[in-house]
Amino acid sequence: MTAIDPMTQKIRRILKDHGRLSKDADSLGAESDLYEAGMTSHASVNVMLALEGEFNIEFPDHMLKRSVFDSIASIGAAVGELQGG
Amino acid sequence: MTSNSPEFGAHLAALKALAAQVAAPNAADVDAKSRFPRETIDALQKAKLLSAPVPKEFGGPGYGMRELAALCSTLAQACGSSGMVLAMHYIQVACIARHAQSSEFFRGYLRELVEHQYVLASMTSENGTFGETRTSICAVERKDGRFKLDKDATTGSYCQHADGILVTCRRASDAPSSDQVLVLVRKGEYQLTQTTSWDTLGMRGTCSPGFKLESTGAEEQIIPGSFADSSAQTMVPYSHILWASLWWGIAADAVARAAEFVRGGARKNPGVVPPTANRLAEVSTQLQAMRHNWLALAAEFDSFLLAPTGLQDLLSIGWALKMNNLKINASDSAPQIVHKALQITGILGYKNDSKFSLGRHYRDTLSASLMISNDRIASKSASMLLVFKDN
Numbered sequence: 499m500t501a502i503d504p505m506t507q508k509i510r511r512i513l514k515d516h517g518r519l520s521k522d523a524d525s526l527g528a529e530s531d532l533y534e535a536g537m538t539s540h541a542s543v544n545v546m547l548a549l550e551g552e553f554n555i556e557f558p559d560h561m562l563k564r565s566v567f568d569s570i571a572s573i574g575a576a577v578g579e580l581q582g583g
Numbered sequence: 584m585t586s587n588s589p590e591f592g593a594h595l596a597a598l599k600a601l602a603a604q605v606a607a608p609n610a611a612d613v614d615a616k617s618r619f620p621r622e623t624i625d626a627l628q629k630a631k632l633l634s635a636p637v638p639k640e641f642g643g644p645g646y647g648m649r650e651l652a653a654l655c656s657t658l659a660q661a662c663g664s665s666g667m668v669l670a671m672h673y674i675q676v677a678c679i680a681r682h683a684q685s686s687e688f689f690r691g692y693l694r695e696l697v698e699h700q701y702v703l704a705s706m707t708s709e710n711g712t713f714g715e716t717r718t719s720i721c722a723v724e725r726k727d728g729r730f731k732l733d734k735d736a737t738t739g740s741y742c743q744h745a746d747g748i749l750v751t752c753r754r755a756s757d758a759p760s761s762d763q764v765l766v767l768v769r770k771g772e773y774q775l776t777q778t779t780s781w782d783t784l785g786m787r788g789t790c791s792p793g794f795k796l797e798s799t800g801a802e803e804q805i806i807p808g809s810f811a812d813s814s815a816q817t818m819v820p821y822s823h824i825l826w827a828s829l830w831w832g833i834a835a836d837a838v839a840r841a842a843e844f845v846r847g848g849a850r851k852n853p854g855v856v857p858p859t860a861n862r863l864a865e866v867s868t869q870l871q872a873m874r875h876n877w878l879a880l881a882a883e884f885d886s887f888l889l890a891p892t893g894l895q896d897l898l899s900i901g902w903a904l905k906m907n908n909l910k911i912n913a914s915d916s917a918p919q920i921v922h923k924a925l926q927i928t929g930i931l932g933y934k935n936d937s938k939f940s941l942g943r944h945y946r947d948t949l950s951a952s953l954m955i956s957n958d959r960i961a962s963k964s965a966s967m968l969l970v971f972k973d974n
């Protein structure tokens with residue numbers, strides 16, 4: 499199910515392009531900690547920007563914190579919430 | 584200042600007394616010889632002021648940011664280097680008190696720290712990463728309940744005079760450079776080889792040359808969790824707020840000297856406002872703005888701790904930007920204020936042997952913009968502002 503979910507695929511691609519991860523984004527589990535996988539806070543800003551561009555959303559300031567961007571699952575939940583609302 | 588702790592008044596009074604009787608009279612010698620302010624640290628230990636951030640349950644007074652900033656700013660008015668040593672020590676104690684309480688070893692260590700008034704130093708900088716505290720090259724290696732940790736640090740304030748050092752490093756030899764932990768290395772279990780000198784313009788009493796550290800210890804000395812969290816929730820806010828408070832303290836003493844100079848002139852000619860008084864009025868506005876910036880953020884920090892989402896709020900981009908802005912603003916303002924005070928005192932402030940001397944203040948505050956480079960901080964703010972909406 500998750501493997502073919504287009505949103506997750508887009509998130510993985512953005513992480514691959516901008517997350518500066520030390521591992522392949524495709525090999526990460528949905529709940530794996532992205533910061534432990536090497537994403538710096540500087541790289542996370544580029545991930546946020548790419549997500550805003552890709553999904554045509556704006557993260558409100560209260561969502562701009564580590565816990566929202568620390569895994570593929572939590573990013574997906576945040577994007578879903580903004581798209582749904 | 585107002586404090587919720589009844590004993591704070593007594594602690595602040597003790598600090599004021601030792602600042603006046605010990606730190607101030609030794610400040611010029613500490614600066615001239617680039618020596619550790621030993622007598623001031625001894626006096627702080629005697630007054631039990633080194634355990635100010637330790638929570639009550641471990642025997643300390645559990646002071647919050649406003650109280651700690653009041654202590655650091657007061658000491659810095661007497662001796663900038665001593666104020667910086669106290670601030671850096673408090674930052675390390677706060678990292679342990681706020682992030683290691685789940686560990687039995689560290690709960691015991693906090694009690695020991697209160698009893699023995701340990702001095703804690705810090706090694707975040709490293710040859711190869713320089714001012715970028717959030718990456719490390721060195722890694723802690725664990726084996727059979729013990730660890731081994733070596734670090735080539737570019738700058739290590741009072742490391743030779745400390746009872747322990749908190750060292751940033753990678754979590755393991757295969758961890759990425761940003762996956763860091765904090766490790767407490769203890770006197771007797773490490774060896775320091777000095778690699779560079781500390782003959783600087785200012786902050787000479789912090790004694791901060793480069794060192795090669797070789798250390799071992801028990802695995803439980805590794806602070807649980809990740810430095811990413813303890814950095815954002817503790818090391819960065821404690822550093823920027825306490826540093827701002829002590830830089831203000833140095834600037835405030837410079838303005839106090841200028842004010843005394845102006846009053847002296849006014850007394851000679853009552854009825855005529857001396858022209859230097861206009862400059863004093865101008866510089867006092869900048870000094871007040873600087874003070875209220877750190878006071879307000881110290882109060883905001885303390886209020887976070889009362890809120891259920893407080894620790895999460897400290898991880899937000901909005902808060903990180905506030906900390907960066909405080910650091911840049913305070914470190915730019917401090918030498919500007921001293922410069923303006925010097926225009927008031929004139930040649931008497933320029934002399935090193937007058938009671939209006941401002942050379943040490945000027946040189947000490949010039950370190951502020953370099954201590955974690957303002958350019959480096961500004962470039963991080965610039966990137967955060969690409970997503971922050973201030974809404």
Ligand SMILES: Cc1cc2nc3c(=O)[nH]c(=O)nc-3n(C[C@H](O)[C@H](O)[C@H](O)COP(=O)(O)OP(=O)(O)OC[C@H]3O[C@@H](n4cnc5c(N)ncnc54)[C@H](O)[C@@H]3O)c2cc1C
Nearest residue numbers: 705706707708713714738740786953954955956958959962
């Ligand atoms: C008084 C004092 C006490 C200290 N005590 C300690 C201590 O106890 N422990 C410890 O670990 N460290 C300590 N430090 C060191 C501190 O943590 C920093 O490592 C150090 O101040 C930065 O040194 P740097 O200028 O060589 O490095 P860098 O930050 O690498 O800067 C070098 C140059 O590059 C520029 N630069 C860097 N990044 C950018 C950017 N993104 N954009 C544009 N320009 C950039 C800077 O402006 C600067 O000109 C202390 C420093 C001082 C001044």
